[in-house]
């Protein structure tokens with residue numbers, strides 16, 4: 200006799216590069232429960248092949264069931280367009296929950312639409328805070344968290360942030376960080392990549408940099424200061440920088456260009472892990488890249504005034520460098536060889552499984 204299992208339907212809404220990386224381990228864990236049907240919606244916020252398709256191919260993510268093809272646009276137009284497209288989809292599917300990730304406009308649109316249709320919202324990477332409301336990401340996170348019914352927190356600090364905002368403890372689940380799960384699942388496959396020789400850099404003898412936060416790219420003075428600082432570093436140690444389309448556009452608009460930094464097109468996850476894990480130092484304004492630096496025990500300098508991942512500052516693996524500070528280049532160069540305290544602030548690699556089990560239950 201076979202006992203029929205109750206299956207649930209979850210609609211996952213993603214649209215930007217870091218979300219594809221987070222979705223990979225979670226979708227896999229959801230499939231493994233055998234009790235959830237996942238319907239994947241890609242909003243189309245990131246649409247270039249090297250910002251989207253490459254991650255689906257490399258990380259074995261199922262082809263999206265729906266692509267809303269939102270394309271570019273300002274925050275208002277983009278979010279409005281998503282709301283318009285997501286609402287009829289959710290009305291039609293009527294899922295048991297909507298799963299959202301991180302802090303992009305796709306996160307916000309998914310949370311708002313689902314909450315208004317009284318569909319439970321599950322937020323992965325809940326409780327992350329920069330406490331800087333000038334950042335569009337901070338607005339998206341705060342709203343998404345307060346509309347969510349399941350708040351999956353990566354760290355102890357995220358849990359404290361949610362409690363401090365009065366979120367009901369019963370809704371908060373401290374599961375660990377799904378990017379750590381992704382690293383454990385996929386990083387080994389980066390070992391046979393040829394990216395270092397392709398771009399003519401030697402293991403342990405270069406700085407890897409990424410820049411894309413609006414606060415850095417949209418302010419010409421900050422972007423000019425960062426460009427000059429990274430060029431100063433490159434005079435002493437090669438700097439390789441996979442250039443985000445937003446940064447490329449901003450540099451063109453502001454008439455800025457690198458003299459010595461070697462820029463390349465955005466790379467896939469496996470090439471990125473190869474570049475990260477072999478770097479002497481990582482200098483970045485990315486959230487995910489700060490954590491990945493720590494996963495591969497590479498010192499990190501964060502090119503921002505604050506960070507959400509403060510545990511890495513406390514552990515000594517990461518340092519903040521204010522983008523307008525004249526000392527950034529020296530700070531990056533002096534980070535070579537720096538080590539922090541060993542710790543496991545992001546769980547034990549079972550965050551995705553805990554999330555999937557919670558959703559199935």
Ligand code: UDP
Pocket residue numbers: 216217220409411441464465466467468469471472484485486487488491
């Ligand atoms: N990443 C990548 N290729 C690149 C740059 C970044 O695969 O050229 C990955 C990186 O390894 C990390 C994620 O993208 O997993 C971080 O995304 P991003 O910096 O765009 O966003 P954030 O984490 O700041 O939200």
